[in-house]
Amino acid sequence: MSTIETDICVIGAGSGGLSVAAGAVQMGAKVVLLEGHLMGGDCLNFGCVPSKALLAAGHKAHETSEAEFGVAGHDPAPDYAAAKDHVQAVIEEIAPVDSQERFEGLGVHVIREFGRFISETEVQAGEHVIKARRFVIATGSRPFVPPIPGLDTVPHHTNETIFDLRERPEHLIIIGGGPIGMEMAQAHRRLGSRVTVLEGAKAMGKDDPEAAALVLEHLRAEGIEIVEGATASNISGSDGAIIVETEDGPSFTGTHLLVAVGRAVNVDKLDLEKAGVDYDRKGVTVDAGLRSTNKRVYAVGDVAGGFQFTHVAGYHAGVIIRPMLFGLPAKARTDHIPWATYTSPELAQVGMTEAEAREAHGDKLFVARAEFEHNDRAIATGQKAGFVKVMVVKGKPVGATIVGPQAGELIQLWSMAIANKLKMSAVANMVAPYPTLGEINKRAASAYFTPKLFDSPLVKRVVGIVQGFGRP
Template identity: 75%
Template sequence: MTKIKTDILIIGAGSGGLSIAAGASQMGADVTLLEGHLMGGDCLNFGCVPSKALIAAGKQAHAMETGNTFGVTPVVPQVNYAAAKDHVRATIDTIAPVDSQERFEGFGVRVIREFGEFISPTEVKAGEHIITARRIVIATGSGPFVPPIDGIDGVPYFTNENIFDLRDQPEHLIVIGGGPIGLEMAQAHRRLGSKVTVIEGAKAMGKDDPEMAAVVLDNLKAEGIEIVEGAQAERISGTDGSVTVHTPKGDFTGSHLLVAVGRKVNIDKLNLEAAGVEYTRGGVTVDASLRSTNKKVYAVGDAAGGLQFTHVAGYHAGILVRSLVLGLPAKAKTDHIPWATYTDPELAQVGLTEAQAQEKHGDQLTVVRFPYHENDRAIAEGKTKGLIKVMVVKGKPVGASIAGAMAGELIGMWAMAIANGLKMSAIANTVLPYPTIAEINKRAAGQYFSPKLFDSAMVKRVVRFVQRVIP
């Protein structure tokens, strides 16, 4: 056994782990990084990156079929599904060097390609190494959760971890799960020419604002995706090329099955009991500083049991670099964290939804809205489906919901406003180039002030006075 002493030991080379390793090592800390699988973690290899690449391929195919209103004769695209997957692989390969072992060793990080397991509160065994660290960070991420549906072990099925390796186009893809992953993959495959059925045990996009979710779901259905809600998968049967999902609402048979019902945190193999680290099914139990019940052990990203997004792991990494490396106080919060679902149209959220804001703030809440169909750029682009809602309390936004084109980009302005405590006036005073989709944000802010200016008797009296008195 080789014994290693280090300042910071990081278990997991995904977004959070890599960000901490890069920052800490370049500031002078001795850093050891463990990764028993792929550098870059789930996001690079099985999640955000490959899914967006496949979505982009689907978008190109869809554009060929929908140009009639622009004077472009629609044609049926000739889709080479394997070539679309080549685009996915090329995207991963282009980004991979940024997350590579070689790059991080260049920063001075000691990279060990082994899984880690606690053997004491301060020691981790990784292959032939026993590592003692002043601080240990669990950054192991999450993987697809496969529910114990009767018969699932006897049929071929895909998750996000292997769907991108599939080279033969599904004739009919059955998706179990109507959340972001399931719906993104459903639309991408439908646009690439597959028939698609989505089976959801409760409500599709059930965690999102219902009004905003309806904008997305209506468009998915219009594109030919069958979405069956309230259809809990009770049993699965079939063989390769013909899989049937049995539900209370009927049986659904397809050529391929994708299971996308949620995520499970990757902590099972860490032997957390040996470290005195408490945890639940949702992840490691941490406080606001991301410290576990063992004061030397921290958790970030999905492993910390909160919001499961790559950018949250990156945000957590910044918190720990500040506290572990610089010794400065730092705490994580969630009210300024945005997220997006990359369907077409997109759906994005930051802060409180309308229902949450109503429950928390009651009569103090003002909800302002602005529709996409009144935005000049959206009209020119034919992207008029959608709207924005902003929840405002005492002149400050406490939440924003956007469903429509580029929602994932537009939400950034509201995330910045909430993170920095800006008022609605900061958005209203911002001058934007015309015509842009981003003007939807400014017009929403304008909707907040319009009643105060145009419906106020006091304002009208002042204006009449000014017009009479000032020469």
């Protein structure tokens, strides 16, 4: 058993852990990075990257099949295995950025073993004991597999295995109507599978209801069967003939099953009790600065118990670097964190939804809105479905919802505005190139000022007086 002394020990080489390790070592700290599975974590290997690559393949097939703009559509005859080759090629192209070799080149001591605490100041990884001044838990999360009777005896997939599947499912049943379930539903439908989504409550239930309804309408129009209020009660059958029974409802039979009902944080193998670190099923208990009950130990990303997004893990890394390396105070915020579901149309959100804002601010809330059908670029490209609505309080945005083309790109402006506490005038004063989808954000900002300018008797009176002085 060897002992290694270091400044910072990072447990987990996903987005958050890699960001901490890269930032700290390049600013002069000694860093040990532990990873017992794949460098790059869930996002690179099983999550964001492969799902968006598969969605891109499905989009290409769908685009080819549509007849529009004077161009005839045709049967795209998608090759499912070739689409998976594309997925793997994308992972392989990005992987070097997250590789052991790159981080060792930066000066990080990488140990490819799982880490577990053996004291408040020590972690064991294989044959190594690491003593560090600070520890960062960045172990992420894994697919949650619910205790549905029969599930453990029936072949099924999660996001960790679905991308290894080479033969196109004839009929894919998906349990779970959240972002993962809906993205995989559309990707597989566009690649030629029949798809049924079973959701125990409301599909896309965490999103703005109006925006979610538009997405669901489009998914159903593509032939995806979405059954809400359908809680799976029993699963039986075998590979190629899987039966999902629902509570007080019908049974559904498909060839393949994907379970996409949420995530479980990876804390169970860390022996956190030995480190004096409190935790629960949501993750490590942290304060506003992401520090645990053991002041030497921080947690970032999914395991910190908040939003489970890759970009949040990267944001958390920036937050904890300040106190760990410079002794400066820093707190994590959530009000400016955006997220997106990459279906077509896309749905993106930052800050409060309309319902949340109404509950919090009541009559002080103004909802500024703009429709894609009035955006010239959307008209030209035939992508008119969707809208932007911005929740405004005292002249400042507190939330924004976008459903429509490139919503994940367009939401970034509102994230910046909220992060920097900008007023709506900052967006209204922006000059957007014409014609772009980005003009819709400026139109939404302008909608906030419209009643103040065009419906105001005072404004009209002032204009009349000024014009009167100018008469010949």
